[in-house]
Amino acid sequence: MKNVITLFALIFVAVTAPAQDRWLRGTVTDSLGNPLPFGSIYINNTSRGTSANEKGFYQLKLNTSANQVVFKFIGYNPVLVTIPPGKADTSVHVQLSQTVYQLDHVTVTGKKSNTANRIMRMVIDNRIRHLEEIRNYVADVYIKGMQKLTRAPKRFLGQDVTHVLQLDSNGHGIIYLSESESKLHFQAPNNYREVMLASRVSGKNSSFSFHKAEDLMVNFYQNLIQFDSLAIRGFISPLADYAFAYYRYKLLGQITENGETISKIAVIPRRAHDPVFRGEIYIAEHDWRLYAVNLYLTKKNNINLADTIRFSQQYLPASDNIWMPSSLQLSFKGKVLGFSYEGYFVGIFNNYKINEPQPGTKFSGEILKISKNAIKKSESYWEDKRPIPLTKEEIRDYRQKDSIEHIRTLPRYRDSIMDVENRLTLAKAAxxxxxxxxxxxxxxxxxxxxxxxxxxxxxxxxxxxxxxxxxxxxxxxxxxxxxxxxxxxxxxxxxxxxxxxxxxxxxxxxxxxxxxxxxxxxxxxxxxxxxxxxxxxxxxxxxxxxxxxxEQSLLSFSASYETNPGLFLMGGLxxxxxxxxxxxxxxxxxxxxxxxxxxxxxxxxxxxxxxxxxxxxxxxxxxxxxxxxxxxxxxxxxxxxxxxxxxxxxxxxxxxxxxxxxxxxxxxxxxxxxxxxxxxxxxxxxxxxxxxxxxxxxxxxxxxxxxxxxxxxxxxxxxxxxxxxxxxxxxxxxxxxxxxxxxxxxxxxxxxxxxxxxxxxxxxxxxxxxxxxxxxxxxxxxxxxxxxxxxxxxxxxxxxxxxxxxxxxxxxxxxxxxx
Missing domain, CATH: 2.40.160 (Porin)
Structure with a gap:
């Protein structure tokens, strides 16, 4: 395997694990020691894996037998680490070197665009095949969402912003942190059913996560990609049938991995303000499919709610030449009314079962069901199940806000907290x-x-x-x-x-x-x-x-009921x-x-x-x-x-x-x-x-x-x-x-x-x-x-x-x- 380094890791005993599994933990950095956020880590030849957090820390649960673990990050050489059998937790810190994409066999003058166009025509010709090869699948999904303010005014509409949003003195702080665990079912062409089994929201012990796995499954094999809240119009995929009318492509280089050529292609809008993406896509030429995606939208694309939105996707072989996204990340940043904010949603998709019977699964209009017991999971449950480590900032946010939430329930503090929250202001009254x-x-x-x-x-x-x-x-x-x-x-x-x-x-x-x-x-x-x-x-x-x-004097009675999903009845006298x-x-x-x-x-x-x-x-x-x-x-x-x-x-x-x-x-x-x-x-x-x-x-x-x-x-x-x-x-x-x-x-x-x-x-x-x-x-x-x-x-x-x-x-x- 070209540009893949096989390492035998040093093993450090941390905590004795249960007999059937153990933790692999560590960091993923570049050659200078800088963290590589949201890099992919997975067990070789499986669809089981995880992602590093935004600081490059990762954790992956392994069985006690020997394991081969692959570390990947878009634009860097993957690393294969062999983990010997054992019962103890293991620590491995991996450095990835930046991939040098070669143009040796491409004439530099005037040919790179021609080669990129040839590759993209083949990808577009195979678009429908890759879109339709998946009849159904089941996957385990973990999603973490985080939104934070990087700048905020002291007061807004008469409110003390720092106090209300629990920010630090510089106007920084997390305003939303949540994670969930789900079972996701899919049936072609576009039927989803997700069951959220566990949910946690920082400082909100009685609240449920509002995200769903379907929102992260942005499928670039579709001609048009629509986001309900981002824009009125849809966005044209770089793989669309008519993509050449909206994009230019440039070959940035090629590598060979497992005997397969991977091409890095720059996606360049022909017109800056069209509803199109920018960035790079990585194409596996063996069957002309996506290998990885790193695309983004900006204000030039007339998006709402954010200045920049980035989509990062890593694909893995999940079943018989079918590749599926294992790590999906949507990150964003923007400014509005004096507030500067940024955040992300990252999803880890594991244990794919593709094109297999799904007994007992009924696809109806219910695309997401949240169990009422989902919020009752303990801290130890999350420590055992969480595939992406929390950052120090996220740990601090959970501890502080959950502590405040607990204090709010104590009788001796409840009255004073309610007095503060129920304070009347002129702006509220008027x-x-x-x-x-x-x-x-x-x-x-x-x-x-x-x-x-x-x-x-x-x-x-x-x-x-x-x-x-x-x-x-x-x-x-x-x-x-x-x-x-x-x-x-x-x-x-x-x-x-x-x-x-x-x-x-x-x-x-x-x-x-x-x-x-x-x-x-x-x-x-x-x-x-x-x-x-x-x-x-x-x-x-x-x-x-x-x-x-x-004018009328009246006495009236009315009633409403939804007899079936989508069938609403009302009556009155x-x-x-x-x-x-x-x-x-x-x-x-x-x-x-x-x-x-x-x-x-x-x-x-x-x-x-x-x-x-x-x-x-x-x-x-x-x-x-x-x-x-x-x-x-x-x-x-x-x-x-x-x-x-x-x-x-x-x-x-x-x-x-x-x-x-x-x-x-x-x-x-x-x-x-x-x-x-x-x-x-x-x-x-x-x-x-x-x-x-x-x-x-x-x-x-x-x-x-x-x-x-x-x-x-x-x-x-x-x-x-x-x-x-x-x-x-x-x-x-x-x-x-x-x-x-x-x-x-x-x-x-x-x-x-x-x-x-x-x-x-x-x-x-x-x-x-x-x-x-x-x-x-x-x-x-x-x-x-x-x-x-x-x-x-x-x-x-x-x-x-x-x-x-x-x-x-x-x-x-x-x-x-x-x-």
């Missing part, structure tokens, strides 16, 4: 809300922020709507919430108290019961918040009171007495000549004496079925959490107004069907969301305006954006008691165009294109098209509206999205 918690009893009180609770409209004048939520947690499966709310209008002097109680009896299956009683003020469409900041500003500054309101309201306030900050407020009846804007509807009583039954086919989800002890849905969802809604029962004045039957999908992945073209909805009142014998079907219209320049919003459709005029069809489509191109423009790309703008359509008795063939630019939660659109093919409105609209 802007963000304040939460008081008693960790001993499981009780908490959530006080709404004061400023967002204030509002102004022409019906109530200045007012406030304030709520406090009380919550009692009994265990992971049961909790109760009681939320009293008080609303008062200073102009009409109406006081509206409301209370809601909600009992969660089965969080895994979204099971809860809810009871509401009291009175409230609602928008006429029942679709929008009646304390909208946008409406208050429009009314006070622009003398435009678009929003209209009514509501008894209410509804009252029409008139304008009572004419105040505005700016008086615009020629403008005046309109009445609270959108159909008679100049007459404040004509009510839109008579006061009436309503008794209404409602039911809803929401079905998400092939839903993928994670099951944790505290609930079921869904991944983005891959297929369209179906929503069926039914409402019945029951006439004469409890003196109810309403009598109608309404049903609707909606097909919708959010964030459909379109590869390089970003993501799209759409909805198609149709509905009909089969009986409208006695129906009042609040029970009409309402659309999300808009009359203002600034509004809260939503997929189901129209840009120009009047809010109230086209609500219907008949039949309707509406459709909405929106596509986010994620910088497909703007990232190609030299100055604009720095703004990280995302292009939004979409449209909407409505057909009903009073507004047939109404359509909108729009183009917009979005940054974070803010967006500017240019929209055009058509009715019967004739342009009726056009102009710019400003919007924001809070969820």
């Amino acid at each position: 802007l963000f809300g304040y939460t008081w918690k008693n960790t001993l009893t499981g009780r908490s009180l959530r006080f709404a922020p004061v400023l967002p609770s204030l509002f102004y409209n022409t019906v109530e004048g200045f007012g406030f709507q304030y709520d406090v939520r009380f919550k009692k947690e009994y265990n992971l499966k049961n909790s109760i919430e009681v939320t009293p709310q008080l609303r008062y209008g200073f102009s009409n002097k109406h006081l509206n108290p409301l209370v809601e109680g909600r009992y969660y009896y089965d969080p895994v299956n979204k099971g809860f019961l809810s009871l509401r009683a009291g009175s409230e003020v609602l928008d006429l469409t029942n679709l929008r918040s009646s304390t909208s900041v946008t409406n208050s500003l429009n009314t006070l500054i622009y003398e435009t009171n678009w929003r209209k309101f009514y 509501e008894y209410s007495r509804r009252r029409w309201l008139n304008n009572t306030s004419n105040f505005r900050l700016i008086d615009h000549p020629g403008k005046s407020f309109t009445s609270n009846n959108p159909f008679y804007p100049d007459d404040n004496t004509i009510p839109l509807f008579a006061n009436h009583t309503a008794f209404i039954f409602s039911a809803e079925l929401d079905y998400a086919p092939a839903a993928r989800y994670i099951t944790r002890p505290e609930g079921r959490f869904y991944e983005p849905f891959k297929y369209p969802r179906f929503l069926v809604n039914y409402k019945k107004g029951i006439n004469d029962l409890f003196n109810s004045d309403v009598g109608f039957d309404f049903a609707s069907l909606e097909v919708y999908q959010n964030d459909l992945k379109l590869g390089l073209l970003g993501r799209a969301s759409y909805t198609f909805k149709t509905g009909k009142f089969f009986n409208a014998a006695s129906i009042y305006y609040p029970d009409y079907y309402h659309y999300r219209g808009n009359n203002s320049l600034i509004f809260e954006s939503s997929l189901r919003n129209f840009h120009y459709l009047d809010i109230y005029r086209f609500s219907t008691r008949g039949q309707f069809f509406e459709a909405h489509y929106e596509q986010n191109f994620g910088g497909f165009i703007t990232n190609k423009l030299p100055l604009i790309r720095r703004l990280k703008l995302e292009e939004i294109v979409g449209g909407a359509y409505l057909d009903q008795s009073s507004q047939k063939n109404y359509a909108e098209v729009f183009f917009g630019l979005q940054r974070l939660i803010f967006r500017v659109d240019y929209a055009v509206a058509f009715s019967y093919g004739v342009k009726v409105y056009h102009g710019f609209k400003l919007s924001y999205r809070l969820k």
Whole structure:
């Protein structure tokens, strides 16, 4: 084996090990003694191995017989160490020399790119074979994740950052440290099932790790690689069928290992700002497969959440010419709002069983299940099972935070700790809300922020709507919430108290019961918040009171349950007495000549004496079925959490107004069907969301305006954006008691165009294109098209509206999205 050194190690007795296994420990460094972080260490001719930590320390459990152990690091010569038989722990420190990749048989002038292209064409030609040769596999997986701040401001939003995040005086410190142990099952083409058997989070004895093995399995044999949180668009693999349109390749050199030629190839983007990777890949030419990967993304690739993300992969022969990743590392660093951070996730995949029967394994939508006993593993368990040694910093973090967590449970410290954590600040009270918690009893009180609770409209004048939520947690499966709310209008002097109680009896299956009683003020469409900041500003500054309101006293009951994964059922009964309201306030900050407020009846804007509807009583039954086919989800002890849905969802809604029962004045039957999908992945073209909805009142014998079907219209320049919003459709005029069809489509191109423009790309703008359509008795063939630019939660659109093919409105609209 060329460039492989065989060593007979010096053996040091450390601790007598059990009869059937022992530890091999040591360091992996370069020829100058510098640590090689996350190097691979594995037993020769097996898929059992480990990785060094970020300081180069490693540990690997061996049996008592003789073992041959290989030490590897990308770009360095591997070393083979023979460990004699024995029962004692062994210490081996290995130095790796940097690989000298030869170009002896390649003409230096003008030929290296040609050779690299030839190699990459062969790899791309064999891409599908390597992608499809794995029908299924099972593996043991260990994952460690660490995130730390390398710089932080002293205070942020009024909070002492050093104290809250437990940092040192320089603003350094680990903010997340976790490790887990899982069994991972895979079935082609893309079915995963992982069972997390053990989990540990520093300073959080009752918390579970949030990572999963599937996230680390970045498969560069796929044409396009998508990351849900990193970018709207996908990233093109250097092995993609069309890779030559996006990459140039350069041969950096070749070595021979086990009689096989390994080529080191530089991956160079043709255009710096395309959704592409940079770095090096290592190709084994025997069967044109990946040998190792060292690629990265930068801010030039329009990624979110980080400045640089690096992917390192080491492959090992796992079964009959099938090579699998044994060590996967994802590392990152970035800066945001004065914070500098870095971190990594490293996964060790052991004991592969490939293309073998998996009896008892059922691949369903459950991609990860976390055992409720996963967090109950002792420190000795982790010391025995952990394949990657902790660094001194990580050991210190575990000890300090776990000690603090233990102290928090001691009665003599609990009160003082809660006093500190429950400290009220002006920023919390005014802007963000304040939460008081008693960790001993499981009780908490959530006080709404004061400023967002204030509002102004022409019906109530200045007012406030304030709520406090009380919550009692009994265990992971049961909790109760009681939320009293008080609303008062200073102009009409109406006081509206409301209370809601909600009992969660089965969080895994979204099971809860809810009871509401009291009175409230609602928008006429029942679709929008009646304390909208946008409406208050429009009314006070622009003398435009678009929003209209009514008041109701009510008693309602509702229930929800998920009968099967992806099948959600809801039902409810509501008894209410509804009252029409008139304008009572004419105040505005700016008086615009020629403008005046309109009445609270959108159909008679100049007459404040004509009510839109008579006061009436309503008794209404409602039911809803929401079905998400092939839903993928994670099951944790505290609930079921869904991944983005891959297929369209179906929503069926039914409402019945029951006439004469409890003196109810309403009598109608309404049903609707909606097909919708959010964030459909379109590869390089970003993501799209759409909805198609149709509905009909089969009986409208006695129906009042609040029970009409309402659309999300808009009359203002600034509004809260939503997929189901129209840009120009009047809010109230086209609500219907008949039949309707509406459709909405929106596509986010994620910088497909703007990232190609030299100055604009720095703004990280995302292009939004979409449209909407409505057909009903009073507004047939109404359509909108729009183009917009979005940054974070803010967006500017240019929209055009058509009715019967004739342009009726056009102009710019400003919007924001809070969820």
